[in-house]
Amino acid sequence: MNIVVAVKQIPDLQQIRIRDRRPVLDYVPCVLGDIDKSALEAAVELKESVQGRVIVVSAGNGEIEDTVKEALAAGGDEAVLVEDDTLADADSSVVAKVLAAAIRKIDDVGVILFGEGSADNYSGRVVSAVAADLGYPQVGYAKQIEVDGPLARVTRSLEDSDEIIEVPLPAVISVVSEIKEPRIPSVTSILKARKKPKAIYRLDDLGIEIPSGKNITTISNLAPVSERKGIVVKSVDELVKILKSERRLER
């Protein structure tokens, strides 16, 4: 049984500067989001118990082939990629359709892992749409996954409790970052990543209808204005009091 992990290429958030409250993306390299790397780490651990392969799936523009090396260095066995420049700013509904079509190309899929939301837009819409498209059950907020024959037992991290549920496989599972700390890949695994198998599809190869026009319009996406309040406190007690009065300590 194979484990699929969907990863998304995002701009390196540490290198983004904000100008006029908008992100400046020029010359910012593409990387994988941290939560996707946690999902990958969980997949690599699951692999031991199911004796399958970890297959990384991603859709994006021409840089995706390079970006996915990070996942192949960190334990992915092979990659299935959909490469098209129009995918860089496609709607989540389009991305979901494309990912579902790519996953259909893979044999013997048992578990399909996602990060709970992508580190750049965090719309969190892709996971459900992929599950619906494939007709598989979906589980969110997973912090632990065990595969037991035809079932997966998933511990979900909810606000004030954990919920353990069983789900028949194949299933789509999205994980929270606590599930696993991503590994640091070794130098040799980074160099070997280049040689791992990669299947690269164009949009036309997938045989799906991509709706023309956009379903989603972004009206505004601005960095919050941060203003210092300039309140000087003389003691920790005073600080705590002020934070409490602003209801900042109650979350």
Added chain:
Amino acid sequence: MEFKLTKEQELIQKTARDFADRSIEPAIDHIMKEHAIPQEILDGMKELDLFCLPISEAYGGAGAGYQSYVLALEQIASVSPGVAIVISVNCFGLAALEMFGSEEVKKRYMPGACTGKNIMSIAMTEPEGADPRLVKTTAVREGDEYVLNGTKRFITACGYEGPLVIFARESDTGQICGFVVEKFCEGYSISEPWDKMGLPGTPMYDVYLKDVRIPVGNMLGELNQGFRILKNSIALGKIGISSIFLGTILAAYEECMKYAGERIYLGKPLTQFQYVQGDIVDIAMKYEAARWLAYRLGYLADMNEDKGNIIKDSALTKMFVTNTAVEVARSAINIHGSYGLMENYKVSRIWRDSIFGPQTEGTNALLRSVVAMDILKRSK
């Protein structure tokens, strides 16, 4: 000409930084107090193949090349130059074996040092100095063996098990040659560690050789080749030193950016004062100049089969980067005011580490004369 890292280089750089942040940073106090690198850090570096980055795969290396080596060492040194030194001295030794060792010597000593199970050292300097003309250690041929006697000074990492490349005067020719000795063999002993003012983590000692016997095959290269071996090995060693002090420049730069943003003076952050801005811009400028020079040295090492071709460039780069590291550390202390002189501020540590650069692996004064001879000869 392309000034862009490959994806692999970016990832190797990130591996080194993530490891340094995750594993070395929390151990800094321990390293400073105990003057030793905790075993878990050595084990972590083994697992990530950091001990053999530029060495070819044929002898157990990672085969990532010198450009990646520079990138990784820079990041590790930005957190702890003392830890980075153990990698650089190991790669220095491995490179000497790779270039000049017999097939048998390579097979016997390189795989263990590539995994980091053994750690190499290089011993050139003697109590009288580091100039090859001053070498008094002798290697006297007796049948199939050489017998070594002498004292070496300031030798890094010679308290770890592993092979040591020692430069000594060969008895038949009177010339300097490199010999491979296993540390802690019969006749090998070391002093107490030198109590140095910075670079905590990798202690250095004096090494005493008393009738140490090694097979004739442990001599590197051919008779009469010794000086070339020395010069080519030292050229590669300078890649390590340049990368390490590039790391201290990066560290100073990062500390100043952080501090100047956080420190409020007369109601506004330091970054809003023009003098501070100017100092930080100068640091940024020097960092850019130093790093591209060091990355280029890695490139030259990868491109030149004969490492003798990079002797001048390695000396120029080492001088520029190490001098710049001292200037930048000084200016970083300035930006921090009196806090910069306090033990618990990282810049005070950076200062004590940076000052080592111009003094080691050939003082910069000595290197100026090496380069002068080279370029003036050409212009004739």
